[in-house]
Amino acid sequence: MGRMLSFLFVFLFCMSVTLAITPHTVTFTGNLESDFVSDEWVYSDSSTDSAWGAFDELYKLYLTWDSLTLYLGVDGKRVENETIDIWLAGGGSSNVVNLQTVTLNKRFTTTSWHPEWAIHDDNTMVTLAGLYADGEFTWFDCSLGSLTTYSNKSGILEVAIPWGYLGLTPNHKLQCAVTISGPLWGGCDAIPAQNPEPNGDGEADELSNWLQIQVADSNGIPLVGISPSGIQSVPVELSSFQAD
Numbered sequence: 386m387g388r389m390l391s392f393l394f395v396f397l398f399c400m401s402v403t404l405a406i407t408p409h410t411v412t413f414t415g416n417l418e419s420d421f422v423s424d425e426w427v428y429s430d431s432s433t434d435s436a437w438g439a440f441d442e443l444y445k446l447y448l449t450w451d452s453l454t455l456y457l458g459v460d461g462k463r464v465e466n467e468t469i470d471i472w473l474a475g476g477g478s479s480n481v482v483n484l485q486t487v488t489l490n491k492r493f494t495t496t497s498w499h500p501e502w503a504i505h506d507d508n509t510m511v512t513l514a515g516l517y518a519d520g521e522f523t524w525f526d527c528s529l530g531s532l533t534t535y536s537n538k539s540g541i542l543e544v545a546i547p548w549g550y551l552g553l554t555p556n557h558k559l560q561c562a563v564t565i566s567g568p569l570w571g572g573c574d575a576i577p578a579q580n581p582e583p584n585g586d587g588e589a590d591e592l593s594n595w596l597q598i599q600v601a602d603s604n605g606i607p608l609v610g611i612s613p614s615g616i617q618s619v620p621v622e623l624s625s626f627q628a629d
């Protein structure tokens with residue numbers, strides 16, 4: 386009997402681990418807690434650190450992947466006209482330096498960190514969640530199905546991005562940050578914690594930290610058996626990635 390219980394315990398333990406590691410194919414419903422599993426809840430942001438008080442807040446970031454797709458989920462709160470942006474980098478060349486100067490007109494500067502992609506969700510445009518790459522000024526039409534999203538005006542955003550868009554390299558380290566802001570304004574909250582934090586005024590805010598996790602093996606193949614909760618917050622600094 387004791388041995389049976391031991392087997393049962395090991396079986397249940399393995400099941401719980403299996404559910405929490407990559408690969409995981411996510412189907413979006415807008416319910417982040419059921420779409421993702423606990424180990425994919427990679428960042429808990431303060432619910433009271435917005436410079437705009439109770440109006441615009443980021444709460445949580447979820448992240449996971451399967452062999453073809455990266456999945457991201459943002460839990461927050463926003464009022465009308467505000468935007469959530471997910472900044473992604475890693476592996477390739479990049480030149481998104483100052484988002485004031487491009488069509489998003491975001492007053493976030495990234496003088497050291499140069500994200501390659503911005504997923505821009507502006508709830509004034511109900512169905513829009515664009516994938517923006519600096520230098521191309523291209524909005525990918527999410528209705529094409531190659532970039533799938535779920536978004537609602539209260540602050541939930543889920544995005545599925547094919548690895549083919551992002552371009553995996555050997556030992557690829559994915560870097561990301563999330564901001565919430567006015568459409569033509571500085572930000573009021575960010576994931577991960579920044580130094581200094583976005584102050585909510587109309588002037589530019591600098592991203593000083595990103596989240597980083599290795600997503601590919603030495604052959605550029607998405608890693609299996611990874612708990613995304615192992616993601617790390619890393620200060621922005623010059624690196625081999627940025628020296629391109």
Ligand SMILES: [Ca+2]
Pocket residue numbers: 430431432433434435442443444574575
């Ligand atoms: Ca927050």
Ligand SMILES: [Ca+2]
Pocket residue numbers: 430431434443574575576577578579
């Ligand atoms: Ca924050």
Ligand SMILES: [Ca+2]
Pocket residue numbers: 571572583584585586587588589590
């Ligand atoms: Ca500011």
